[in-house]
Amino acid sequence: MKHDTIVLDHGSGGLLSHELTEKIMLPAFDNDMLSRLDDSAVIESQKGRMAFSTDSFVVDPLFFPGGNIGDLAVNGTVNDIAMSGAVPLYLSAAMIIEEGFAIRDLETIVASMAAAARCAGVKIVAGDTKVVPRGAADKIFINTSGVGWIAQGVEISAALARAGDCVILSGTMADHGMTILNQREGLAFDADVKTDSAALNKMVARMLAAAPAGGLRVLRDPTRGGVATALNEIALASNVGICINESALLVRKPVAGLCELLGIDPLYAANEGKLIAIVDKDSADTVLAAIKQDPLGGDACIIGEAISDHPGRVVMETAIGGRRIVDMLTGGQLPRIC
Amino acid sequence: MEHTEQYRDGKLCAILAGQITSMCTEDMRIMEVCGTHTVSAFRHGIRNLLPRSLSLISGPGCPVCVTDQSELDAFIQLANMPDTILATFGDLMRVPATGSSLEKEKARGKDIRMVYSTMDALALARANPDRQVVFAGVGFETTSPTIAASILAAHAENLSNYSVYCAHKLLPPALEALMGLSGVEIHGFLLPGHVSVIIGGQAYASFFEKHQIPCVIAGFEPADMLMGIRELAEMISANTPGLENVYGRAVSRQGNLRAQQVADRVFETTDARWRGLGRIAESGLAIREEFAAFDAARRFSIDPRLAAAPAGCACGEVLTGRCLPPDCRLYATACTPADPVGPCMVSSEGTCAAHWKYNR
Numbered sequence: 001m002k003h004d005t006i007v008l009d010h011g012s013g014g015l016l017s018h019e020l021t022e023k024i025m026l027p028a029f030d031n032d033m034l035s036r037l038d039d040s041a042v043i044e045s046q047k048g049r050m051a052f053s054t055d056s057f058v059v060d061p062l063f064f065p066g067g068n069i070g071d072l073a074v075n076g077t078v079n080d081i082a083m084s085g086a087v088p089l090y091l092s093a094a095m096i097i098e099e100g101f102a103i104r105d106l107e108t109i110v111a112s113m114a115a116a117a118r119c120a121g122v123k124i125v126a127g128d129t130k131v132v133p134r135g136a137a138d139k140i141f142i143n144t145s146g147v148g149w150i151a152q153g154v155e156i157s158a159a160l161a162r163a164g165d166c167v168i169l170s171g172t173m174a175d176h177g178m179t180i181l182n183q184r185e186g187l188a189f190d191a192d193v194k195t196d197s198a199a200l201n202k203m204v205a206r207m208l209a210a211a212p213a214g215g216l217r218v219l220r221d222p223t224r225g226g227v228a229t230a231l232n233e234i235a236l237a238s239n240v241g242i243c244i245n246e247s248a249l250l251v252r253k254p255v256a257g258l259c260e261l262l263g264i265d266p267l268y269a270a271n272e273g274k275l276i277a278i279v280d281k282d283s284a285d286t287v288l289a290a291i292k293q294d295p296l297g298g299d300a301c302i303i304g305e306a307i308s309d310h311p312g313r314v315v316m317e318t319a320i321g322g323r324r325i326v327d328m329l330t331g332g333q334l335p336r337i338c
Numbered sequence: 339m340e341h342t343e344q345y346r347d348g349k350l351c352a353i354l355a356g357q358i359t360s361m362c363t364e365d366m367r368i369m370e371v372c373g374t375h376t377v378s379a380f381r382h383g384i385r386n387l388l389p390r391s392l393s394l395i396s397g398p399g400c401p402v403c404v405t406d407q408s409e410l411d412a413f414i415q416l417a418n419m420p421d422t423i424l425a426t427f428g429d430l431m432r433v434p435a436t437g438s439s440l441e442k443e444k445a446r447g448k449d450i451r452m453v454y455s456t457m458d459a460l461a462l463a464r465a466n467p468d469r470q471v472v473f474a475g476v477g478f479e480t481t482s483p484t485i486a487a488s489i490l491a492a493h494a495e496n497l498s499n500y501s502v503y504c505a506h507k508l509l510p511p512a513l514e515a516l517m518g519l520s521g522v523e524i525h526g527f528l529l530p531g532h533v534s535v536i537i538g539g540q541a542y543a544s545f546f547e548k549h550q551i552p553c554v555i556a557g558f559e560p561a562d563m564l565m566g567i568r569e570l571a572e573m574i575s576a577n578t579p580g581l582e583n584v585y586g587r588a589v590s591r592q593g594n595l596r597a598q599q600v601a602d603r604v605f606e607t608t609d610a611r612w613r614g615l616g617r618i619a620e621s622g623l624a625i626r627e628e629f630a631a632f633d634a635a636r637r638f639s640i641d642p643r644l645a646a647a648p649a650g651c652a653c654g655e656v657l658t659g660r661c662l663p664p665d666c667r668l669y670a671t672a673c674t675p676a677d678p679v680g681p682c683m684v685s686s687e688g689t690c691a692a693h694w695k696y697n698r
Contacts, residue, residue: 247348260342262454263686265381320351320560322383324696330675 011131066194177269215283244304345559372530373400373687538593614654
């Protein structure tokens with residue numbers, strides 16, 4: 001590449017656009033469907049129902065401990081597809097880049113996307129790059145969309161929780177949210193925190209293989225708004241109450257320390273590599289064992305249950321034996337001032 | 339954090355709660371003055387452990403909540419000045435001023451930056467020499483020393499584009515004002531931990547001498563709070579009022595002298611207006627004449643007109659213990675965290691927000 005920064009011409013559709021695609025995107029994403037460079041990727045149809053999801057990524061900063069916007073964009077859409085019980089297979093990636101963005105950074109991000117896709121076993125088969133004048137976007141925005149197929153008999157939805165079901169969380173809370181917050185605004189406390197960004201489709205595959213028919217009812221990845229908001233969404237959609245146990249919730253020590261320092265409740269901080277599963281009580285141990293076998297699920301545990309009391313509402317037994325409501329997040333969490 | 343966990347021990351808390359219950363043979367009304375205590379009580383479910391005859395009443399210790407409407411309006415006015423960056427702590431962003439909020443002004447394109455420390459505001463001033471950076475100074479004795487330190491640093495650097503709009507308040511005069519309000523029935527005060535770290539236990543001595551009401555300084559972990567409540571319940575039931583400190587690991591008798599000196603170097607006491615308490619003599623801080631150049635009110639001739647609190651809003655009554663959030667006719671109807679009318683529904687330490695979040 002002659003340039004070391006992105007110029008408007010890289011998005012013009014002309015020679016520089018072509019060069020960007022040929023030299024950066026194609027070698028990284030490396031698959032036949034993309035390298036044909038037709039106007040759309042052509043995919044053989046699969047049997048059954050298709051899941052289709054899209055997500056845009058505007059994270060700031062772009063690079064943070066444990067990852068960057070690239071792997072986040074791939075894992076985010078892979079996970080959204082996996083949460084409907086589908087096997088994600090193909091993604092598209094569209095980038096809006098601000099004029100002046102360093103090509104070296106773009107290469108790093110694209111390499112992370114490619115690595116994340118390989119790790120998740122999905123292919124990036126369609127893409128687009130636009131360049132906007134300086135100031136019209138903040139460095140780089142990435143949209144990914146994706147499709148996956150749902151095996152016969154798999155029925156997963158936020159509306160399917162029933163009283164008596166167990167609530168499983170696949171690991172610690174707040175790793176991603178606190179990592180980003182720590183990087184932002186130059187806070188950068190010297191804390192051992194890193195994002196948990198990871199693709200969960202292989203974990204879901206293990207769970208589906210282990211669970212008896214109908215045993216796995218709800219899957220959700222607690223991203224923005226955290227575990228608290230995801231549980232509230234499930235309680236509302238299924239019209240059940242949910243009761244969780246504070247002592248069962250895990251937060252890594254440095255993350256917990258940062259939360260305390262900044263006045264952030266880890267229940268509301270974002271995760272990018274965790275899932276909540278609502279499981280029939282009789283299947284709970286089997287599903288939990290399957291999660292724990294996954295490299296990303298070692299810390300999984302049952303954190304509570306769905307109940308018939310107070311439908312639509314989440315409550316928590318606190319560690320000291322009290323009880324409180326766990327509401328949905330309103331507004332952003334703001335650091336305390338005193 | 340391991341240190342923190344000791345104070346969240348379920349067995350220890352159950353023992354303390356049992357002791358409180360055995361002492362609480364009559365109705366007891368204890369005011370937790372500080373907003374952080376309010377949130378901690380809800381967050382850890384402490385109220386469920388207490389006997390029904392013991393009421394925890396929230397006090398005027400949420401800095402955003404007691405900020406007067408006219409001061410909130412002044413921040414909006416400052417944010418609207420040309421070539422100005424208004425730096426603020428996050429809590430103020432969504433608090434409704436008259437007809438607007440800093441969040442809304444930011445969406446309209448005003449340059450409002452959320453900072454985590456006054457030193458960040460100072461860094462903004464250094465990085466933007468052609469613009470004025472004004473810090474929205476709210477808070478109690480806990481925050482004022484750091485604000486004073488930023489003014490001293492700006493003074494030392496001859497930084498001509500940094501100033502503070504000072505709406506700082508002092509806690510002990512508010513306690514005094516509370517005792518003079520009619521309709522407030524309080525049997526004991528759980529005094530704030532953070533403020534007391536700075537001002538020290540002795541700062542409450544004259545208040546206690548005058549009113550002979552049980553006062554206990556406590557920390558914010560569940561066991562800290564329960565220990566404080568147990569001391570208060572014991573004093574109330576035995577009718578032996580005292581001024582105690584159960585937060586000895588952080589609060590000394592003298593307080594943090596260094597912080598006091600820094601604050602005293604920059605600020606002098608002045609009368610201040612409080613939401614719910616009105617004008618209280620010598621209850622606020624003003625920037626001394628020597629540092630007038632760093633006083634945004636003087637530099638930009640900001641003299642906010644008196645402004646009425648939002649119609650129907652009972653924040654003033656709530657933060658003086660005269661009513662509970664659900665008693666306000668706007669609570670959960672016209673006023674919710676998503677669309678707040680009064681500050682107590684916005685601030686993370688606001689009593690209405692805490693009720694909504696943890697106790698609906």
